[in-house]
Amino acid sequence: MDEDLRATESVVHTVRKMRGNKGVYYLVDRKTGKSPSITLWASEQDLQATEQDANRVRAQSAQAGGRTIVSVERFEVAVAETDAS
Template sequence: MYVRATRVQNPPDAVEKGIAFFKEKVAPAVKGAPGNAGAILLVDRKTGAAVGITMWATAQALGASEQVGISSRTQSAAATGGSIVNVERGEQVIADRAQPPKAGSFVRLNTITGDPKKIDDAIKFVEKQVLPVLKALKGYRALLMSVDRLTGRSTVSTVWETIADLEASEPKVSSLRRDAADAAGASDVKVEIFETAFVEIAQPARV
């Protein structure tokens, strides 16, 4: 599975407009593209930050959908008065789902920029050390990891039933986060909290 993640900065008072646009325009447009496997929208209602994620069955499908992606993000930013921060692409290497995807869940998005040569070490660490701990915690719904093997950048998204569950998990994962950074050859991990505003997965991913 491959993903394209578009970060958009919207005015906080335009978040609902952005969610509606994604549901009504972006998701249907990408759903009709060959090889599409789903779409997700993450939002921070306080800051207006949003991440639109589209999922693709193959690298070829991801590449072929670039024009759809350009149109969607340009129109989305125009509709909300927002600005496109960046667009990143990656290979999804872990997709563990204890519960089916749903809107209203909460996501801790960890971004690690490490050594490209250590990507496989980072994947192994998340699989063997992080995942077993998370699966035992209250409210755990999913863990998704994507990597860019050329740059060494990886993202680990953990999904929780409620914001309280997410916050309660922090003491358990903070030390693991530092160890994951070490495994990836990174000096630090960027951590962001989002709400899942929209999710539609065509094909349930496997570990």
């Protein structure tokens, strides 16, 4: 799993360079091997504008890690509160 996380870092950097990206969370359940990710976008328009690139990055990442993409869902952030970094 740790080797997979190192490979994922380059994917995260690629996504972070996409127009309008505001953040990436890569979550891991070490017991099950599941690893969902959450990306945050400045606007729905930015999300839509990067859709093709995001599909390509997801497919390449899954293939490289021997994983399967189970689903892709889109949600609006209705409420958020975080500590400033």
